[in-house]
Amino acid sequence: MKYKLLLGLSVLFAVGAGAQEVAYEEYDLDNGLHVILHQDNTAPVVTTAVMYHVGGKDRVDGKTGFAHFFEHLLFEGTKNIEKGKWFEIVSSNGGTNNANTSNDRTYYYEVFPSNNLKLGLWMESERMLHPVIEQGGVDTQNEVVKEERRLRYENSPYGKFLFAVSENLFENHPYKDPNIGYMKDLDASSLDEFIAYKKKYYVPNNATLVVTGDIDTDQAKKWISDYFGPIPRGADIVRNYPQEKPITSQINAKTYDANIQIPATIIGYRTPGFKNRDAYVLDMIATYLSDGPSSKLYKKMVDEQKEALQVGSINLGQEDYSMYLVFALPVGQITLDQLNTSIEQEIEKARTTLISENDYKKLQNKFENRFVNSNSSVEGIASSLATNYLLFGDTSLINKEIEIYRSITREEIKEVANKYLNPNQRVVIDYLPEEKPAN
Template identity: 30%
Template sequence: MRLFALALSLVGTMTLAEEVTTYQLDNGMDVVVIEDHRAPVVVHMLWYKAGSADEPAGVSGIAHFLEHLLFKATENVESGEFQRVVAENGGSDNAFTSYDYTGYFQRVAADRLPLMMQYEADRMNNLVLTEEDIVAERGVILEERNQRTENSPGALAREQMMAAQYQNHGYGVPIIGWMHEMEQLDMQDALAFYDLYYSPNNTILVVAGDVEPDEVLALAEQYYGPIPAEPDLPERVRPQEPPQRAERRLVFEDPRVAQPYVTRTYLAPERDAGAQEDAAALTYLAEILGGSSFTSVLPVALQFDTNTAIYAGAFYSGVSLDDTTFGLTVAPAEGVTLQDAEDAMDATLAQFMEVGIAPDRMEALRTQLRAGEIYARDDVGGLARRYGAALTSGLTVEDVQAWPDVLQAVTAEDVMGVAARVLNRDRAVTAYVVPSREILQ
């Protein structure tokens, strides 16, 4: 109980860590400014509310392919010029594609911000592709899939899990795309996606660092303001999952698997605007079941109290436009079968549902989450990503700012309630990942 007292002495109430100002331009573009004046540096991020789950059927990977192609020429700029200018100014840049968003960012000296906006606004509207671009860059994304997925049995297994989990929703299709469809992606596919989704009324601009909000707004109006909104931007409604009526199980076999493991994902609610409580409770549940190798329920039961596993963990991330997943993984100790490992995992979950959560455990987690907000202030790029990801996943600035308090308000009863609803094998996919089925005999 000494620890309990210590925990309580920490930061009493949540104060908002960051100085945030928001605007919306007349063309519908949202602007978020996060001030951090410790160093003369700025992060400029443009987030499009378009990810792989927004792709039409049959052209999987087009959102990610387009992200690569955005570094090619525009009507005003040579291929590769933007990246070169960023480098010449000592900055770094990159881009990323997820299920729900595509983002581009540069990190540069703060007085370079207008230059970054000039180029980023230009490529929102003026991309000019050639057939050579398509052929060479398609080779690159195919090799990217080789590197990330084809060469990694773990990644292939995750892809199969997602495909089994989502039978109707785009989350069942890999972000990078299925190989056979990637091979066929062409210029028209890319431009169709670009023309529809790369529009100011579909973007969030996040500028974080040594900047004044008024100056950022003036620059945003100057560079992004003239770009007209896309009138035909579709509403973001995707096919949802039907009720799952049967447990789904699969065996993924690949001789390159060195360490067999059992992994399970349950369909789970995500953070919704104005309703983040379930997601907050699931965030605690993941920590309580598997967030710490030393103090969480599954590792303690399977790695310490018994020698069943060499690894046990739980995963949940609430930032997602549509229903997300809650995951568990157990890698059995030598001599323990996957069936025994899974049975032990289920027995541990059943016992957890009976015994519940110790009050000091909840308090320790609240403390860590509060401390996490202090540490987060040291990483302004991380804060920028927090806003960008949330605002492209159906959340608002108010939701982002309320989230630390929503987390603090979670009770043990909330966690047990959401656990009872989510940890249901009829709404889950369970996979055995093995080098060969022979080890299952």
């Protein structure tokens, strides 16, 4: 076993109000699996988690949705876990588990009483080494994914918001297609293609294993070596996705949704990936504009002018490109153009004037609070450790990311708003009720 021992700083000093530094240890197995351990013996609970560096963007044209599909498929069963018994084993041993997939990664985790750490590690090693991928399981999960798509997107009011934005913000990059994929692609895929996808991406050198909570570190290392050490290393993964040309003039689009009666406006800007410092600044701008009833957009458009039922903004972080989104629903006869004008007026202020010292202090307080909350449980710490290493390439962000937000100045907020949030850099989407055909 080849160690790259990096010890997180001891729990000695507070990094913010109520937050202590997270102590951790990380190393690599010979097969490339990165391991991160965090010991916290205050409660008899452990989290075992594996994050794979594979998401919706990892596909070829005509084969969308594979990563999300595997999120479901890898619960089907393994060589040593009977089909359909995964959740039963977890629950009967006092645990809970789940998984989720983004465009950039897939995350599986279990939370067990600490006396079942060995079980959690064995199950995740089984998922990595011995999954059973056969036509029956593929067919079953294909129907599950179709039902999820219908429930969450096709039959849910405003469920296609992100679809509408991504397909207009991106022309070449895989982010243009929905993470859940197109059903026709899954229907047309063969069993051999699913097996090849697993062999390529669900390998130790494309994954990070995190164990947090009430653990004996030496014992955990022994079990990790026993269960994960023999898993063969996969081929190195090379990603070379096409880049997008800058948006230089406003793009206008319309999307129709049969599940709504009130239209909405969506304004989208293509912004840098989440590792870029500017992405942190854009997070702050989104919070400044629309987080809470005292935020600029809400106070103006909902409270004062009473032209919007709802308004919000978010910088949706992704690895290669992020998406800065603003949306609003009108009141009464207010038009979408009127909403767009009010939104632009507030964004223009962010581009041209410094935010007040009082607003700046409120922003800093909000991000301090978020930082503390993100590391308030061993489950949250597991997710943060995996994300910071796998996607950001810096595990120590779990302790120092708040320093990035603290270092952002009012002048930088103005500069970044002026760099990315201009009318000629945006997509404006009219999100409309679907018109019923005339008799």
